[in-house]
Amino acid sequence: MVLEATLICIDNSEWMRNGDYAPSRFQAQTEAANLICGAKTQLNPENTVGVMTMAGKGVRVLVTPTSDLGKILACMHGLEIGGELNLAAGIQVAQLALKHRQNKKQQQRIIVFVGSPIKHEKKVLEMIGRKLKKNSVALDIVNFGEDDEGNTEKLEALLAAVNNNDSSHLVHVPPGPNALSDVLLSTPIFTGDGEGGSGFAAAAAAAAASGASGYEFGVDPNLDPELALALRVSMEEERARQEAAAKRAAEEAAKKEKQGEQQSSSQDVTMTDQDSVPASEADDKKKTTKHDEGLLQEAIAMSSTPSYPSGRDTNMSEVAEDDPELALALQLSMQDGTKDAPSHSDMSQLLADQAFVSSILASLPGVDPEDPSVKDVLTSMQNQSEPQEKKDEDKASKEEEEK
């Protein structure tokens, strides 16, 4: 938890209008800067962050180092693009601003975004770098924009002059589909010098990638051990339940397939068996698709009735009842265990998508995702997507055979 005062230098030169980083270089930069501010303040509440621009009408400090995130975010609005980057003056002004920080115990750090050609000579930059090192100021450089050879060389010389014991870093971000902020998340700029920032980085990466960031169930066991444990236990229970349900389904499958009619019971509905897959089930596939929709409608209809008995089959559900987020997490965990290859029909995929369905159900008033009937519907649909995919594969192979 290093106590640090950081100054972020933004490149708002004309080159930032370029759209090679979506949506535009300037916006990608602002996002990255915002992310950095959040990360630094989270690392240590006494950390301060300031912002300044290096191009435009001239080098200008927008916010002096402060721990107030709102002020920092607000000043990012209404920034104008124009002019040319003045790196030397920018870094020197940043150094001055840090020198006059309120808490002298903070370590000094400057984070510079460079996305346009540097007009200074390498020697000038080296001298500045040495001065920074002498005053024990660390420097992080984010080099984006064109792959300009001259720039890279100058920045590497600058880094070599400043770097003291690996406290300064240089990051190259080539233009591409990944957002600037996402690429930066994995760099030492965010992860501090190994320790500290990894918690924030992991959480942000999870949000960005919209999925588990390498942790099971998408929850860091360090951050929330009880939740992680709860998810694991519920997952195991669900697996056991699904196996029992699958067995039941296998028995009823043959019967129901022949009937092929809609059912509105709270039992596992239309459990198409994995094994018996005749070619004529092309129609059945459509029916089951509609079936899913019908099931959903029925589930919704059922759930909108009042005096809803709440399921108490597991201890988990009791806990989950109080906590809708936990319920959602449970659904997610179930889905994690059974996620498969992409299927044909988008609709069936959507409906098979536990998270999507449960989120719909959760948003409906009066629906309790913990109700066993609702749960059964969900598991049936989800089990259906599996056999459906197998069915499709078999169907395809059968068609080839027939040819």
Added chain:
Amino acid sequence: MSAESTTAINRSIVDLLDFIDWSGVECLNHNTAHSLPNAIKQGYREDEGLYLESDADEQLLIYLPFTQVVKLHSIVVKGPEEEGCLIGPKTVKLFSNREHMGFSNVNDFPPSDTAVLTPDNLKGKPVVLKFVKFQNVRSLTIFIEDNQSGSEVTKVDKIALFGTTVETTDMKGLKKIEDNH
């Protein structure tokens, strides 16, 4: 001459090492492998292999706060044995009671005293300071401006401060005394 009179009044001139407040000690432009404790701490500073070395250029800025008010009498700055006359410090400026100085403002106000070190000094001969200027020292900033030969790097083997303490209450030492005198 003044040196003789001060030695006559030699009462309790001690090594002020014990009164340095280590939590606030700072050193700018030092090489991280060769840092300040090497030059000041007991045991370290006697060791020839351990020295303080400058990094980006030959200047060094050392800030030493004290746990209580002291009067500074003299200072010993030792350079490394072999090359001592070359890369040991030459001009040393001392500032008393100035906090958080940087290289940019060392020239903004006059030092409390300046010492130009001779090779003798670098062997261990103490430099006597203007005692009157250091009567009420809470913190000392040592600015090593250049070295003997003008080389890129300055090495310091040992820094020792000598003086007396002023009767200041050390708050940590305050203990409840039994009422039996």
